[in-house]
Amino acid sequence: MMQEADAHAFIALLKPRVMSLVIFTALVGLVAAPGSMNPVMSFVAILLIAIGAGASGALNMWYDADIDAEMERTKSRPIPMGLVAKEDALAFGMVLSVGSVFLLGLVVNITSAILLAITIFFYAVVYTMWLKRRTPQNIVIGGAAGAFPPMIGWAAVTDSVTLESLVLFGIIFLWTPPHFWALSLFISKDYEKVSVPMLPVVAGERTTRNQILFYTLLMVPCAMAPFLMGFAGIVYGIVVGILSAIFMMYAVQVYRGVKNKEKKLFFFSILYLFSVFGTLALENIVGAFF
Structure with a gap:
């Protein structure tokens, strides 16, 4: 029976531990890039990158809800626990995905927004929906999604790859x-x-x-x-x-x-x-x- 979802359940959909790595590596890319960026703009860029990464995590949990319920490592996630409905997780992930990419392009630059969109697509579609259940090389190819954040941080400063x-x-x-x-x-x-x-x-x-x-x-x-x-x-x-x-x-x-x-x-x-x-x-x- 579905319980009423609360803020903590939706935060868990964002995979906070994975998000922390994304924030960290994106910040390093931003700091290491040549040039400078306004501190407020830097904060906004990192925040939007984090939201985009969290959105892809929510989409991953939406699609993988069936196998998450069977695995010891994942059975306590919000959807298998009945804390969030699958359709709500999908809507949440889609809104955050579109919103983070649009705002990053509007407020920071187009290059970083394109890279964020590719990151979300790679994790949610290429890895989760296509590769994960089909090939043992899922981690290799899908792993590109986790490798984009420092590039996005770098592009936020330089508007280039x-x-x-x-x-x-x-x-x-x-x-x-x-x-x-x-x-x-x-x-x-x-x-x-x-x-x-x-x-x-x-x-x-x-x-x-x-x-x-x-x-x-x-x-x-x-x-x-x-x-x-x-x-x-x-x-x-x-x-x-x-x-x-x-x-x-x-x-x-x-x-x-x-x-x-x-x-x-x-x-x-x-x-x-x-x-x-x-x-x-x-x-x-x-x-x-x-």
Whole structure:
């Protein structure tokens, strides 16, 4: 029986934890971009990017309500719990999607609005509706949605897409497979139960471990690229070099099948991404004052 929805249920539809990562990486893109932006406009840009990301989360929960109800990790979400009706989640997601893109284009610039629209489309349509239930490469291709926010932040300042912003995109894009496949290794039964073809389910653990190492090998040089290209400093180079070595160590251990290392890699990967982008942001903030 459907309960009366409250504000907390609708906030949960926005996937606040995912939204926090979007806000953070978009803010780093904004701070790292050449040029400057009015603080009020910066706040508005980040707010609209966050709303757009939250909207795509609501659309994801609307479409995936059936499998969310079956999986331990997701069965307490608002729709399976009967806190929000599916049609209300769809309307909520659509209104926020259209509103955030329109306002970003109107208040900030068209380039950032187009990138936000692509982000929402990639997550809600390409990943959720098309790839997630059809291919074990769902995380790889659909992961692009999570990689756009720093590009949007960069475009909010520069009204352009540059090689530097593409590098920031690449870091998250290549980080996503080892991050999520490490998670899928220890919750694969959840995905198997609802017939979602995550890589460990359809290709086995050995292939998944191989792919984790492969994408880690691609990610590390991309993460070092800001330093090598000159838009990050020596502190970034040292911090990211050390963290990348640790990430690689865990990936090799996962590849070799060392017990429980997939959990350590999953949790370390979160710290890794925040540290990479956090260091880049701090360098730019400190550099602005000295």
